[in-house]
Each structure stands twice: as C-alpha cells, then as structure tokens.
Amino acid sequence: MERNEVSPMVPATAVTQATSTWDPYERGCPSRNLLDRIGDKWSILVLGELAQNGTARFTQLRKRLEGVSEKMLTQTLRALERDGLVLRTVHPAVPVRVEYELTALGQTLRGPLKGLTEWSTEHTADVLAAQESYDARDRTAGG
Structure with a gap:
C-alpha cells in the first residue's frame, strides 16, 4: 500500500x-x-x-x-x-x-461538524421563516 x-x-x-x-x-x-x-x-x-x-x-x-x-x-x-x-x-x-x-x-473536526449539521437541520425552518419575513418587509418597503 x-x-x-x-x-x-x-x-x-x-x-x-x-x-x-x-x-x-x-x-x-x-x-x-x-x-x-x-x-x-x-x-x-x-x-x-x-x-x-x-x-x-x-x-x-x-x-x-x-x-x-x-x-x-x-x-x-x-x-x-x-x-x-x-x-x-x-x-x-x-x-x-x-x-x-x-x-x-x-478527526478533531468531527464534533464541530456534527454540531453544525445538527444546528442546520434543527433551525432550517426558523431561517426560512426569517428569510420570508425579511423578503416580505423588503418588498413592502420598496427595497
């Protein structure tokens, strides 16, 4: 090998x-x-x-x-x-x-990567809702 x-x-x-x-x-x-x-x-x-x-x-x-x-x-x-x-x-x-x-x-990145992966899957709905809210505000403000 x-x-x-x-x-x-x-x-x-x-x-x-x-x-x-x-x-x-x-x-x-x-x-x-x-x-x-x-x-x-x-x-x-x-x-x-x-x-x-x-x-x-x-x-x-x-x-x-x-x-x-x-x-x-x-x-x-x-x-x-x-x-x-x-x-x-x-x-x-x-x-x-x-x-x-x-x-x-x-291998030392396993913990941080797992944490990031878990955070992203747990908070995707929150982020999508925030984006939708921001985009709606932006449209009404004419931005």
Missing part, C-alpha cells in the same frame, strides 16, 4: 496545541484561511461525509455529495489533503484504487 505524501502529516501532539498569536479577525492571518477552507460548502460536506461514514473512494463521495462536479471534488480533496485534514491512499491494483479518510487532525 502506497501513501501519497503530498503534505506532511501533523503529529497528534500538534493537533491540540493552541497558539495565542492566531487571530482570524486580522487580515492575512493563516487562521482566517483555515476558516475559509473548513467553512467552504464542499469542504464541510466532504469532511462531514468522511466523519460520518469513514474511508471512501472518489466515486462514493461524488455519489453521496449530490451536485458536486468532478473538478470541484478533486480540488476540494486536494486542498483538504494539503491542509492535513484528509489522507489520500493509493492502492496498487488494476485499476488503481484511491481512498480518502480523515487524518488525526481531520
């Missing part, structure tokens, strides 16, 4: 170390870029799928994540791999089999 070593794996000890100098509210801070990555529509769905169902092949992810293009899924997986959140494993076979799974660092 070969492992694609495009990006070095983050040691488990580094996963929990906090650095007080990272401030996502400051322009140019790497933590802002990280929030952009994990907050991206497809990244959240890929990470959530791998967190919920474990290791998956590209075609499995593509089927599960309805609406994602092959190009977008490839870009998302590469970016997540570069960030050390997803591990890509190439199994030599004919045809070659490639699998994706969360790294130790990616």
Whole structure:
C-alpha cells in the first residue's frame, strides 16, 4: 500500500496545541484561511461525509455529495489533503484504487461538524421563516 505524501502529516501532539498569536479577525492571518477552507460548502460536506461514514473512494463521495462536479471534488480533496485534514491512499491494483479518510487532525473536526449539521437541520425552518419575513418587509418597503 502506497501513501501519497503530498503534505506532511501533523503529529497528534500538534493537533491540540493552541497558539495565542492566531487571530482570524486580522487580515492575512493563516487562521482566517483555515476558516475559509473548513467553512467552504464542499469542504464541510466532504469532511462531514468522511466523519460520518469513514474511508471512501472518489466515486462514493461524488455519489453521496449530490451536485458536486468532478473538478470541484478533486480540488476540494486536494486542498483538504494539503491542509492535513484528509489522507489520500493509493492502492496498487488494476485499476488503481484511491481512498480518502480523515487524518488525526481531520478527526478533531468531527464534533464541530456534527454540531453544525445538527444546528442546520434543527433551525432550517426558523431561517426560512426569517428569510420570508425579511423578503416580505423588503418588498413592502420598496427595497
């Protein structure tokens, strides 16, 4: 079994170390870029799928994540791999089999992702009602 070593794996000890100098509210801070990555529509769905169902092949992810293009899924997986959140494993076979799974660092996102997923499903009706109310107000105000 070969492992694609495009990006070095983050040691488990580094996963929990906090650095007080990272401030996502400051322009140019790497933590802002990280929030952009994990907050991206497809990244959240890929990470959530791998967190919920474990290791998956590209075609499995593509089927599960309805609406994602092959190009977008490839870009998302590469970016997540570069960030050390997803591990890509190439199994030599004919045809070659490639699998994706969360790294130790990616596993630390399971709780926050579960919380976001639960929040979104529990509050969708509230948000839709708020949008409807806002749009009705906006129409009557001529905005």
